[in-house]
Amino acid sequence: MTPASAVPDPEAPESVRHWTDLIRDWKASSSSTHLIPVGGCSKPGLSRLNSAESAASEPVSTQRYSTRNLSGILQYDPSEFTISVASGTPLEEIMAALSENGQTLPFDPPRAQFGATIGGCVASGWSGPGRWRYGGLRDFILAASFLDGLGNEVHTGAPVVKNAAGFDFPKLMVGSLGRLGVLTRLTFKVFPQSVEPNTWVVRCGDLASATLHMQTLTRLPVELDAIELCQPGMTDLHDWSIVLRVPGPEAVAESIMDRVQRNVGEAEVRRLSEEHADKSWSKLLHVEGEVSVRIPMTPRQIETVVQTFPSELTELGWRMHFGLAGNVLFVTGAGDLQVLNSWLIEHGLAGLVLNAGDASTHGTQIGMWRHDEVVVRVAKAIDPHRCFAPLLFGEPLHTKRLEA
Amino acid sequence: MKASDLTGLAELFPADRFRTDPAAQAAFESDGLLAYTARPRGVVFPETADEVVSAVRWCYEHHVPVVARGSGTGLSGGAMPHRDGIVIALNRLNRILHVDPVERTATVQCGVVNLAVSQAARPHGLYFAPDPSSQSVCTIGGNIAFNSGGAHCLKYGMTAGHTLSMDVVLGDGTVTSIGGSSLEHAGPDTTGFFCGNEGMLGIALQATLRLLPLPEVFHTVLVGYDDIRAAGNAVGAIIAANLLPGAMEIMDAMSIRAAEAAVACGYPKNANSVLIVELEGSAERVAMEKEILAEVIAGTQPSAVEIAANDAERLAIWKGRKSVFSAAGRLSPDFIVQDGVVPRRCLGEALERIESMSRECGVPVANVFHAGDGNLHPLIMYDGKIPGAFDKANDFAHSILRLCIEMGGSITGEHGVGIEKRGVFAEMFDEPTINLMHRVRAEMDPHEICNRGKMFPDAESPALSTSGLHPLEKAGVIFRE
Numbered sequence: 068m069t070p071a072s073a074v075p076d077p078e079a080p081e082s083v084r085h086w087t088d089l090i091r092d093w094k095a096s097s098s099s100t101h102l103i104p105v106g107g108c109s110k111p112g113l114s115r116l117n118s119a120e121s122a123a124s125e126p127v128s129t130q131r132y133s134t135r136n137l138s139g140i141l142q143y144d145p146s147e148f149t150i151s152v153a154s155g156t157p158l159e160e161i162m163a164a165l166s167e168n169g170q171t172l173p174f175d176p177p178r179a180q181f182g183a184t185i186g187g188c189v190a191s192g193w194s195g196p197g198r199w200r201y202g203g204l205r206d207f208i209l210a211a212s213f214l215d216g217l218g219n220e221v222h223t224g225a226p227v228v229k230n231a232a233g234f235d236f237p238k239l240m241v242g243s244l245g246r247l248g249v250l251t252r253l254t255f256k257v258f259p260q261s262v263e264p265n266t267w268v269v270r271c272g273d274l275a276s277a278t279l280h281m282q283t284l285t286r287l288p289v290e291l292d293a294i295e296l297c298q299p300g301m302t303d304l305h306d307w308s309i310v311l312r313v314p315g316p317e318a319v320a321e322s323i324m325d326r327v328q329r330n331v332g333e334a335e336v337r338r339l340s341e342e343h344a345d346k347s348w349s350k351l352l353h354v355e356g357e358v359s360v361r362i363p364m365t366p367r368q369i370e371t372v373v374q375t376f377p378s379e380l381t382e383l384g385w386r387m388h389f390g391l392a393g394n395v396l397f398v399t400g401a402g403d404l405q406v407l408n409s410w411l412i413e414h415g416l417a418g419l420v421l422n423a424g425d426a427s428t429h430g431t432q433i434g435m436w437r438h439d440e441v442v443v444r445v446a447k448a449i450d451p452h453r454c455f456a457p458l459l460f461g462e463p464l465h466t467k468r469l470e471a
Numbered sequence: 472m473k474a475s476d477l478t479g480l481a482e483l484f485p486a487d488r489f490r491t492d493p494a495a496q497a498a499f500e501s502d503g504l505l506a507y508t509a510r511p512r513g514v515v516f517p518e519t520a521d522e523v524v525s526a527v528r529w530c531y532e533h534h535v536p537v538v539a540r541g542s543g544t545g546l547s548g549g550a551m552p553h554r555d556g557i558v559i560a561l562n563r564l565n566r567i568l569h570v571d572p573v574e575r576t577a578t579v580q581c582g583v584v585n586l587a588v589s590q591a592a593r594p595h596g597l598y599f600a601p602d603p604s605s606q607s608v609c610t611i612g613g614n615i616a617f618n619s620g621g622a623h624c625l626k627y628g629m630t631a632g633h634t635l636s637m638d639v640v641l642g643d644g645t646v647t648s649i650g651g652s653s654l655e656h657a658g659p660d661t662t663g664f665f666c667g668n669e670g671m672l673g674i675a676l677q678a679t680l681r682l683l684p685l686p687e688v689f690h691t692v693l694v695g696y697d698d699i700r701a702a703g704n705a706v707g708a709i710i711a712a713n714l715l716p717g718a719m720e721i722m723d724a725m726s727i728r729a730a731e732a733a734v735a736c737g738y739p740k741n742a743n744s745v746l747i748v749e750l751e752g753s754a755e756r757v758a759m760e761k762e763i764l765a766e767v768i769a770g771t772q773p774s775a776v777e778i779a780a781n782d783a784e785r786l787a788i789w790k791g792r793k794s795v796f797s798a799a800g801r802l803s804p805d806f807i808v809q810d811g812v813v814p815r816r817c818l819g820e821a822l823e824r825i826e827s828m829s830r831e832c833g834v835p836v837a838n839v840f841h842a843g844d845g846n847l848h849p850l851i852m853y854d855g856k857i858p859g860a861f862d863k864a865n866d867f868a869h870s871i872l873r874l875c876i877e878m879g880g881s882i883t884g885e886h887g888v889g890i891e892k893r894g895v896f897a898e899m900f901d902e903p904t905i906n907l908m909h910r911v912r913a914e915m916d917p918h919e920i921c922n923r924g925k926m927f928p929d930a931e932s933p934a935l936s937t938s939g940l941h942p943l944e945k946a947g948v949i950f951r952e
Contacts (some may be wrong), residue, residue, distance in 0.1 A: 147814050205663045206632045219903040225881040227812045229844040232883045234908050238663030259713035282573050288687040289753040322755040363655040394654040417657040440647035441661040448910035
């Protein structure tokens with residue numbers, strides 16, 4: 068699958084100056100069309116018009132523009148363990164430059180080989196399996212320059228590994244979905260590459276054993292780079308399985324896995340061949356499917372999720388896996404999103420549509436999005452004329468000012 | 472507005488929890504930055520989140536400035552009162568509401584002391600990673616407001632990285648929840664954004680924090696060097712060897728002397744500087760890494776290497792480091808702790824230029840820093856009883872911050888801008904960026920009641936004093952980074 072081929076390439080302003088002109092003209096036109104900046108369109112579901120908007124009484128639409136021409140590594144000193152890049156730089160280019168120096172973005176940014184850009188990665192808020200041990204996008208982003216809704220370029224954060232000056236806009240941009248500004252330049256902390264990581268699978272049998280073992284493993288004082296829970300048919304044909312990535316060197320990894328074995332009782336623990344491991348991680352990292360959705364959740368919700376997941380989707384071949392020890396659910400399948408949307412609402416979960424497929428009329432945000440008053444107000448400050456497509460939230464629950 | 476105008480606020484609290492007497496005003500006149508003081512008109516002591524909200528709403532309605540305060544250990548004057556306003560003392564909101572070992576989270580009220588979170592999590596083999604030196608007294612609310620770090624944030628990051636969700640009251644009295652219990656989030660990271668707002672957007676009422684498994688073993692090494700540049704180079708060599716220690720700290724000769732005089736920490740005799748490196752993690756990994764560390768250190772021409780053989784020796788090493796600033800009271804009646812950040816590659820040059828500036832202006836300086844982060848903490852010494860001495864020291868301090876900006880760094884790594892660094896804030900951020908910060912603040916806090924006068928360069932000027940160490944610091948209860 069190549070998600071990038073699913074949608075036509077949007078126009079791409081040549082420079083920050085052109086972006087500025089675009090935004091200022093947009094503002095002046097008072098158009099009912101909203102602007103959505105995109106990167107390499109590797110997650111096309113994230114730049115869709117939200118359903119509630121498309122059903123609004125005053126018709127609105129969106130127009131996408133790409134940052135792909137804002138490309139290039141701007142500053143990289145390996146000894147400093149930081150890298151500054153233009154927002155449209157392909158992840159593959161960044162990862163290659165880091166790899167030459169034994170370094171990496173350890174949160175495993177997804178869909179690099181599908182053309183994902185660093186800006187799109189930040190806007191998606193999607194960190195890969197390595198987030199478990201090392202932290203996610205929010206922990207590695209140091210500085211962000213972006214264009215606000217007035218067309219002004221602002222420079223927030225600082226290009227050093229520690230900074231406490233000013234409001235933390237770089238973190239705000241993580242997961243902003245292009246709705247709070249156009250990212251132009253980003254700086255990240257980077258880490259040394261993990262030494263000789265290898266992959267192990269714990270075959271747990273049923274779900275109850277799998278969740279119990281995962282809870283045990285997450286409290287062990289050993290370094291596991293990644294810990295993911297897969298339903299039967301993903302990594303193992305019949306069993307619920309826990310997939311672990313353990314950093315080397317070999318002797319240390321073996322010793323850690325001895326401890327893992329002692330803590331999972333009778334469950335079989337086996338090491339995957341390099342080829343099998345690569346396939347498994349590719350599946351877990353990129354979450355391919357005609358339709359794919361990312362759903363933050365908590366480990367305690369795993370059993371409920373599995374037990375209540377709509378049978379009609381299961382029968383249609385929809386699959387699921389739990390990333391980051393059960394902190395995020397990924398589902399993939401084909402067809403319309405209506406059933407999934409209803410199920411998410413019923414369980415109070417918010418979903419981000421990575422790929423919507425051809426049949427869906429749903430937008431980027433599905434399920435139950437709890438009201439976020441801080442985002443609503445920050446968006447007003449950043450984009451007073453509503454140039455960018457808005458984020459949509461549910462009704463405020465207890466955010467209204469009560470009479471004192 | 473006159474003091475009597477606080478009558479409506481007084482009616483919201485029992486008499487013993489709304490104080491306007493001089494003793495209460497004096498007790499809250501500053502935080503850990505004693506050079507700046509202002510006495511508030513009143514202090515309220517809420518015991519519930521609802522009481523905090525009521526106080527904020529009353530102040531919003533009446534345009535009365537509010538400063539939220541935990542234990543007042545901040546070092547940038549961020550919790551210094553406004554003379555026309557009140558202080559909301561949050562220490563009584565000190566309940567740990569829930570520890571969940573399965574989700575590895577703790578939900579706590581904002582006045583809970585940092586160390587208490589780790590103590591509550593310990594029976595489950597978990598702890599809260601951010602460890603400011605004042606962790607035995609500083610509160611989670613303060614940690615959130617200033618995105619506090621600590622010696623171990625090199626490996627584990629700051630408070631924002633360990634805060635999953637919060638209930639907050641904004642400057643207009645609106646109460647809202649942000650974030651969630653999951654490590655992952657859908658939508659903009661507002662929890663991360665709210666951390667480090669310096670109390671200027673609102674007040675965190677309670678938070679759900681992320682807990683980590685307790686490290687199984689520590690390996691703490693104290694290395695002496697003949698010159699500080701060699702110590703700085705050793706940091707680069709350790710990182711280049713792909714090691715990620717929990718902490719890497721450097722102290723210069725004057726800092727060593729101060730610590731030795733205060734707590735007899737037994738650091739290597741005649742060392743011009745010392746480097747503390749601490750590895751932590753699983754037994755097998757630390758066993759492997761300590762061999763690599765030994766090899767790297769051997770190649771850095773150390774004058775002495777001491778390895779902590781047990782917990783007592785480890786704590787003794789850290790005691791010297793953590794006591795250094797309060798110990799500096801033995802060298803000078805007053806001092807300013809600066810908190811700039813430079814790119815790591817610039818550490819050596821930065822230290823040389825600071826020494827050179829010190830000689831030029833005749834103001835002595837000692838240096839301690841979180842070397843792995845490039846976070847400098849120059850200790851600028853002066854005698855406040857000498858007319859003009861504070862101004863001279865303050866000018867020197869700001870020159871150091873300008874040096875950090877010139878080198879591509881930051882004016883603060885962990886203390887915040889507060890009142891102290893607002894004069895150089897506009898030198899770090901350009902006009903459109905500061906304008907956006909103002910616009911965001913206006914949306915959250917339309918009357919600008921929350922921590923008015925802080926961070927932004929055009930803020931009102933406070934009264935100055937030049938008194939010495941914080942009383943808690945003199946008593947050895949709190950330490951500076």
